[in-house]
Each structure stands twice: as structure tokens, then as C-alpha cells.
Amino acid sequence: MSGPLLKVESLTKHYPLGAGLLKKTIPVVRAVEDVSFSVEAGETLCIVGESGCGKSTVARLLMRLTDPTAGRVLIDGADVAGLRKHELRAWRRRMQMVFQDPYSSLNPRLTAGQIITEPVENFERLSRKQRNALAADLLQKVGMSPEMMNRLPSELSGGQRQRLGIARALSLNPSLIIADEAVSALDVSVQAQILNLLLDLQQRMGIAFIFISHDLGVVEHIGHHVAVMYLGRIVELAPCEALFARPVHPYTEALIAAAPVPDPTRVRQTAPVEGEVPSPVNPPSGCAFHPRCPLAIERCQRELPPLVPMADGRVVACHVRAPVSEASKQPIVAGISQPVALRQWNLHNQLFVGIHG
Ligand code: ADP
Ligand code: MG
Numbered sequence: 001m002s003g004p005l006l007k008v009e010s011l012t013k014h015y016p017l018g019a020g021l022l023k024k025t026i027p028v029v030r031a032v033e034d035v036s037f038s039v040e041a042g043e044t045l046c047i048v049g050e051s052g053c054g055k056s057t058v059a060r061l062l063m064r065l066t067d068p069t070a071g072r073v074l075i076d077g078a079d080v081a082g083l084r085k086h087e088l089r090a091w092r093r094r095m096q097m098v099f100q101d102p103y104s105s106l107n108p109r110l111t112a113g114q115i116i117t118e119p120v121e122n123f124e125r126l127s128r129k130q131r132n133a134l135a136a137d138l139l140q141k142v143g144m145s146p147e148m149m150n151r152l153p154s155e156l157s158g159g160q161r162q163r164l165g166i167a168r169a170l171s172l173n174p175s176l177i178i179a180d181e182a183v184s185a186l187d188v189s190v191q192a193q194i195l196n197l198l199l200d201l202q203q204r205m206g207i208a209f210i211f212i213s214h215d216l217g218v219v220e221h222i223g224h225h226v227a228v229m230y231l232g233r234i235v236e237l238a239p240c241e242a243l244f245a246r247p248v249h250p251y252t253e254a255l256i257a258a259a260p261v262p263d264p265t266r267v268r269q270t271a272p273v274e275g276e277v278p279s280p281v282n283p284p285s286g287c288a289f290h291p292r293c294p295l296a297i298e299r300c301q302r303e304l305p306p307l308v309p310m311a312d313g314r315v316v317a318c319h320v321r322a323p324v325s326e327a328s329k330q331p332i333v334a335g336i337s338q339p340v341a342l343r344q345w346n347l348h349n350q351l352f353v354g355i356h357g
Contacts, residue, residue: 003077004038005175005208006062011035011071013057017281030280031057033232035071037225041175042202044209046219046240048255049229050277055212058229059178062210063097064088093123096169098162100181105165106153112139113149116167123172138167143197159190166197176208183218195222216252217259220244228252231280231288234307238314248316251289287319295320 012035014028032054039045047055060066062073064080073080075091083091096119099105106115113135117126120134136146142163153161162182169177179198183191199222201207213219219226223240228251236249247253278284284291290300299319307315308322316322 005041005076006039006210007072007074007077008035008037008058008062009072009074011058011061011073012069013054013061013066014069027281030232030283032061032068035227035229035232035234037227037234037237039176039208039210042206042208043224044198044202044211044222046211046213046223046226047229048213048216048219048226051214052277052280053229054232054280055214055229056180059097059180059210059212062178063095064092093172094175096172096174096177098165098169098177098179098182100184106161106168108153110152111149112144112151112153112156112164115153115164116149116171119168119171134171138171141170141201142167143193157190158186159193162186162190162194163197166194166201170201170205170207173205174207176210178210178212180212181214182211184213184215191218198222215259216255220259228255231278231283233288233317234315235289235318236314236316237307238316239312242312242314248310248314248321249289249318250293250295250321287317 011032013032014030017027017029035054035058037045047058049055057066061068064073075083075095078087080088080091110118113132116138117131117134120126121131126134132149135149139146139148144160144163144167148156148160153164156164165182166177183194186194195218198209198211202209209222211219211222216226216228220240225237226240226243227234227237228243228249229235230251236243236247236252238248243252244256247256278288278291284301286302287293287296287300287305290296293300295318297320303319305317305319305322306324307317308324309315310322
């Protein structure tokens with residue numbers, strides 16, 4: 001097979017707010033704006049960004065749980081919108097989702113074995129013997145003992161429940177798994193175990209992942225590519241190593257600095273600067289990050305920065321760090337960059353920025 005497994009072109013989703021009977025224009029939530037990326041078979045694309053930036057909406061659009069306002073989703077080169085019902089159903093088997101909260105996504109009355117074999121039984125009848133064999137195999141794939149198949153979700157730990165969610169997703173032999181905040185509710189040590197499990201499954205089974213997280217720290221070791229979203233748009237999309245070694249967009253830099261990594265070189269003098277995430281109903285003009293950006297220049301208020309391709313394979317939307325004239329040159333000349341640090345990334349999305357020197 002040639003070409004990417006999944007290609008997303010200018011995907012856009014606006015949710016209308018109310019009926020707007022009296023107004024000429026209905027206000028909309030601009031949840032996803034002009035998002036493009038592709039995923040190769042067997043690779044991991046991470047999508048990161050603060051709560052509300054549109055990550056789950058992208059996942060819902062890919063799963064066809066909601067229709068796009070504009071843009072296309074191509075699967076093995078074919079436009080999903082043009083697929084017939086049975087083709088879409090066949091593709092659905094190949095694309096599975098794992099959610100954040102195993103409590104709410106697993107039926108509490110079913111046993112572990114029933115939960116993980118249910119997707120297969122939606123397609124074909126299994127004898128008791130076949131069901132038990134499948135359950136045992138899936139449990140082993142996610143590092144659990146086959147004896148666990150008779151347990152109820154309430155009798156399992158958070159990490160075990162997330163393993164069940166993954167086993168369920170694996171049951172139909174998918175080509176792609178979308179994991180939306182799949183480790184966010186887990187303790188750090190359990191997070192690491194689940195991330196290692198995903199890496200291991202990818203190596204053994206060649207599954208592609210779209211791994212969605214609000215925490216850049218958890219994606220560092222599992223991503224091949226990382227897309228950073230801000231207010232519905234991708235602001236930087238880069239090979240994972242390059243992104244962490246040298247973030248270009250000031251927002252990426254802030255997110256990396258905010259990730260709890262025990263790295264003394266990342267300690268910076270920081271001064272808290274307040275900044276709420278703007279509303280996606282009425283996003284700021286120009287670059288949506290400009291009101292919170294310490295590097296913003298006048299142009300940032302006026303003009304939406306285009307995604308500019310850089311020499312190292314990344315694309316960045318920033319008038320200051322990635323002006324159009326810099327396209328495909330080295331992204332940052334040593335010394336001219338002004339590092340930005342985020343001291344804390346709290347629940348209220350307060351941005352704390354600090355500038356060197
Ligand atoms: P994330 O997963 O990054 O936290 P979401 O994709 O869930 O972000 O949401 C993006 C934006 O779209 C948010 O402002 C959210 O409130 C809004 N939104 C999500 N779903 C709906 C919906 N069904 N109707 C209206 N607005 C929505
Ligand atoms: Mg979400």
C-alpha cells in the first residue's frame with residue numbers, strides 16, 4: 001500500500017450556538033479550524049493542547065461521530081464522505097477508540113471477558129469456547145491474566161480498566177487506534193506502564209495511533225509526530241524529537257516548559273503573566289495566541305500566520321519564529337530565540353510565562 005493510512009485535509013468543525021432566529025448570523029463555536037495532517041501505517045501522531053482546543057472534536061470527526069463543516073478525511077486515499085455504508089462499516093472495524101475514563105466507558109454489569117469480546121460479537125456469533133479463547137488472548141496481549149475475564153470492572157484497578165479498554169479496542173484487529181486522554185486519569189507510574197503497553201503493541205502489531213493529550217510531557221516517548229493545537233488550529237506539527245529538542249512556536253515552548261520533567265536545564269526564572277484561553281466563539285484576530293504571547297508583534301494582531309514548512313520537516317504558524325521568508329530554512333538561528341517558560345499549567349488554564357534575561 002502506498003500513501004498514508006489516514007489523511008486529513010482542512011478539517012473544520014463549527015458548532016452552531018442556538019437557533020439564532022432573530023440574528024442574521026448564527027454564532028458558532030469554532031472548535032476545529034483548517035486542520036490538516038496525515039498518519040502513516042504503524043506510526044503515532046500525538047495531538048496536544050489545552051482543554052477546549054478541539055482535540056476531541058478532531059477525534060469525533062475522524063470516527064465520523066460528527067460531520068465536518070468543511071474539509072476531508074481520506075482513508076487509504078479514499079474520501080470517507082464518499083464511502084458506502086458497508087465500506088464505512090468495514091473501516092469502522094479498522095479504527096477504534098480508547099477513552100479517558102474507563103469507569104464510564106465500560107459497562108459495569110458485564111465481566112471483563114464480555115466487555116472485550118463484545119465488539120467482535122457485534123459482527124459474528126461466538127461459541128462460549130471461542131469467546132473464552134478470544135478473551136484470554138486479548139487479556140494476555142494487554143498484560144493481564146486470563147483469569148481476570150470473570151471480574152467486573154468494579155473489581156479492577158484504574159490501570160487494569162484502561163488495559164481492558166485497550167483490549168476491547170484490539171479485538172477487531174484495528175489499523176488505527178485513537179486514544180483520547182487515555183492515560184490522563186492514571187497515576188504517573190501506571191501512565192508509564194500503559195504508554196509502554198501501547199509502544200509494545202505498536203511494535204508487535206504495527207498499529208497506528210492518534211494519541212491525544214493535554215499534557216506534552218506524556219507524549220515525548222511515544223510520538224513519531226506531534227501536532228500542537230491552539231484554539232482549533234494546529235500551530236506546530238513536527239517530528240517528536242525535533243519538537244522537544246527545539247520547539248519553534250512560543251506556545252509549544254510554553255507547553256514543554258510546563259511539562260513536569262525533572263530536567264535542571266529547564267529551570268527558568270519565571271514571572272506569572274495571567275492569560276485566559278480566549279473563547280472559540282469569538283477568537284482573537286490574526287494569530288489567536290497573540291494576546292498571551294510574549295513575542296507578539298503588531299502583525300500578529302492583524303494577520304493569521306500561515307503554516308510554514310521548515311527544513312527539518314516541521315510546519316509552524318508564527319510570524320516571529322517562522323516568517324514566510326524562513327520557509328524550509330533552519331527554523332531558529334541560535335541566539336535570536338527568546339525562550340518562554342510556563343511555570344504552571346493549572347486547571348483554569350492560567351498561563352504563566354517567563355522570559356530569559
Ligand atoms: P478538547 O478535547 O481539546 O478539550 P473539544 O474538542 O472537546 O476540546 O472542544 C472544542 C471546543 O468545542 C470547546 O470550546 C467546546 O466547548 C466546544 N464543543 C465541543 N463539543 C461541542 C458541541 N457538541 N456543541 C457545542 N460546542 C462544542
Ligand atoms: Mg477532549
